[in-house]
Amino acid sequence: MPHSPKAVIFxxxxxxxxxxxxxxxxxxxxxxxxxxxxxxxxxxxxxxLFAYEAGEIDNSEFYRQICKLTGYRGLQAEFEPAFSxxxxxxxxxxxxxxxxxxxxxxxxxxxxxxxxxxxHIRRTFPFFANFDGYVxxxxxxxxxxxxxxxxxxxxxxxxxxxxxxxIDDRAENLVPAAQRNWKVIHHQSPDQTISALExxxxxxxx
Numbered sequence: 659m660p661h662s663p664k665a666v667i668f669x670x671x672x673x674x675x676x677x678x679x680x681x682x683x684x685x686x687x688x689x690x691x692x693x694x695x696x697x698x699x700x701x702x703x704x705x706x707l708f709a710y711e712a713g714e715i716d717n718s719e720f721y722r723q724i725c726k727l728t729g730y731r732g733l734q735a736e737f738e739p740a741f742s743x744x745x746x747x748x749x750x751x752x753x754x755x756x757x758x759x760x761x762x763x764x765x766x767x768x769x770x771x772x773x774x775x776x777x778h779i780r781r782t783f784p785f786f787a788n789f790d791g792y793v794x795x796x797x798x799x800x801x802x803x804x805x806x807x808x809x810x811x812x813x814x815x816x817x818x819x820x821x822x823x824x825i826d827d828r829a830e831n832l833v834p835a836a837q838r839n840w841k842v843i844h845h846q847s848p849d850q851t852i853s854a855l856e857x858x859x860x861x862x863x864x
Contacts, residue, residue: 662859663841665817666758668789669826670769673845674752675745675779685740691729700727701741711772713799720772742778750848752785757861764790768811768824770801791815802831808838823858825851 671677683698690697701707706727710720721734730737755765767789773796779786791814793807800807815822819839826832832842843854856863 661820663823664821665764665766665790665815665823666755666855666860667766667768667811667815667822667824667840668751668755669824669828669831669845670767670771670779672827673825673851674748674755674767674785675783676748677744677746677775679744681744682741686724686728686730686732686737689730689732689736697728700724707772708801711770711795712801713796717773720774738774739778742772742774745775745779745782747783747785748848751851752783754848754852754855754861755785756788758855759788761861763860764815764817766791766793766811766815768793768802768807770795772796802826802828803834805834805837808834808840812838823855823860 668674679698679702680694682701683694686701687694687697701724706720706723709715715723717738718734721737724730724737732740758765771794776794793811793814795801795807798807798810800810802808812819812822820841822840823843824832824835824840825843825845826835827845829844832844836842841858843851845851852861855861
């Protein structure tokens with residue numbers, strides 16, 4: 659009999675929630691010297707965002723850097739929701755996580771993300787409270803795909819490597835997980851991920 663995994667670790671962005679930095683870029687550009695497209699280049703997969711999500715700078719410094727780079731004229735209290743209110747729930751994946759919990763399968767989140775993003779998601783989406791543990795890059799000061807953050811996630815989950823399934827939309831983030839002997843699912847659509855979990859006998863065939 660093949661070994662059945664016992665716990666599921668989810669990536670957050672593009673797996674459980676959709677996000678679009680163009681939304682925040684438009685809001686920030688409205689009070690800055692730059693166009694929305696120019697602002698988006700500064701915050702979407704940029705060195706500044708990497709430093710923020712890696713915990714190298716805090717919320718206040720991130721705001722200060724945005725002001726310096728864009729001429730943003732809003733207060734920090736205005737900037738923070740403008741930056742972070744960019745998410746929408748991917749409902750089939752939310753329902754999948756709830757189904758796993760009903761089946762007694764522990765679930766966790768492992769994400770490259772920021773304090774502002776997590777704060778907004780926690781306040782906005784009730785599903786976010788229903789996980790057994792969380793590993794965030796900005797808290798650990800280490801980013802996927804660095805091997806160290808997977809080691810931390812394994813300790814948080816408190817399961818052996820071959821008991822863990824990891825779901826991520828970015829193929830490069832799956833490589834270190836597979837090297838640790840986690841089972842991995844390259845998330846491309848809810849239907850594909852659900853089918854993969856059915857094959858692992860973690861949920862019933864629908």
